[in-house]
Amino acid sequence: MEEPPVILSENARKPGAESEAETIRRILAGERSLFHELFRPCERPVYLLLLTLLKNEAEAEDVAQETAIKAYLNLRNFRGDSQFRTWVLSIARNEGLGRLRKLGTRREESLDAGADDATGDFTPAILTSWREVPAEALERKELGAMLRKAVNGLPEIYRNVVLLRDIEEMDIRETAAALEITEGAVKVRLHRARALLQKALAPQLGAFAPKRKGWFGGRA
Amino acid sequence: MRIDCQHVWEHISAYIDGEVEAVLRAEIDRHLETCEICSAILDSTRNVVVLVADDRVFELPAGFSRRLHDRLGREMELAGP
Numbered sequence: 001m002e003e004p005p006v007i008l009s010e011n012a013r014k015p016g017a018e019s020e021a022e023t024i025r026r027i028l029a030g031e032r033s034l035f036h037e038l039f040r041p042c043e044r045p046v047y048l049l050l051l052t053l054l055k056n057e058a059e060a061e062d063v064a065q066e067t068a069i070k071a072y073l074n075l076r077n078f079r080g081d082s083q084f085r086t087w088v089l090s091i092a093r094n095e096g097l098g099r100l101r102k103l104g105t106r107r108e109e110s111l112d113a114g115a116d117d118a119t120g121d122f123t124p125a126i127l128t129s130w131r132e133v134p135a136e137a138l139e140r141k142e143l144g145a146m147l148r149k150a151v152n153g154l155p156e157i158y159r160n161v162v163l164l165r166d167i168e169e170m171d172i173r174e175t176a177a178a179l180e181i182t183e184g185a186v187k188v189r190l191h192r193a194r195a196l197l198q199k200a201l202a203p204q205l206g207a208f209a210p211k212r213k214g215w216f217g218g219r220a
Numbered sequence: 221m222r223i224d225c226q227h228v229w230e231h232i233s234a235y236i237d238g239e240v241e242a243v244l245r246a247e248i249d250r251h252l253e254t255c256e257i258c259s260a261i262l263d264s265t266r267n268v269v270v271l272v273a274d275d276r277v278f279e280l281p282a283g284f285s286r287r288l289h290d291r292l293g294r295e296m297e298l299a300g301p
């Protein structure tokens with residue numbers, strides 16, 4: 001017997017999208033405590049985004065909590081035309097900008113689209129060979145510190161794109177939606193950010209590559 | 221069409237993400253076969269992207285999650301059904 005074709009809605013094709021919508025429906029219907037689970041996957045990107053904006057762990061944590069509360073109180077307004085996480089991130093960003101204003105902190109640079117025309121030197125560090133630094137090298141605390149320093153040293157418009165796209169592994173569309181910029185701007189900023197990181201890090205990373213094996217993989 | 225190093229660098233980020241269209245991709249691949257500099261720049265950029273994404277690099281402060289859910293829970297109580 002042939003099975004009848006299953007018609008999938010646009011949302012159902014995305015893994016997790018249907019259960020997300022279902023969870024939200026149940027929360028709004030009264031199963032409030034489910035909100036904790038809904039918010040859990042947002043914690044890390046929300047905190048890291050706020051940390052890049054506020055540059056202060058305590059402030060970032062406080063605004064992350066307020067973001068969670070605000071998302072809960074406004075859950076009815078979530079339209080479901082983006083992922084829940086994207087919606088939460090734009091709340092976090094707005095809350096973070098509000099906190100910056102309250103603190104009277106001057107933004108280090110404008111987030112205008114004009115910033116994408118910024119001329120800068122995005123030439124990579126020139127190398128003639130590269131020895132892979134494996135993830136295990138992160139057992140050494142200095143490597144993590146070096147990577148954090150390089151990311152934190154990026155201008156804000158590049159840092160938040162790297163954070164969402166490369167560190168939280170969001171796709172270009174979601175990154176654009178969360179930061180309220182165009183996908184084209186995400187690509188330009190990502191390209192420049194990666195070039196700046198390569199330039200800052202490549203010359204120093206060599207120290208973390210495994211010792212060279214002898215010729216032809218023999219003993220050193 | 222022959223592309224130069226500068227041209228390859230402009231597309232490194234998109235190349236890493238697999239977002240370069242086929243013709244250009246083939247050109248870049250051909251360039252990479254013979255250009256040690258561009259190969260090293262590509263490999264190092266990719267390596268940097270992978271390392272920075274490791275969960276050990278950026279971590280949540282200890283107790284972050286518990287504090288967030290405690291406060292959220294209290295606010296949810298206050299908000300009522």
Ligand SMILES: [Zn+2]
Pocket residue numbers: 224225226228251255256257258259
């Ligand atoms: Zn080249």
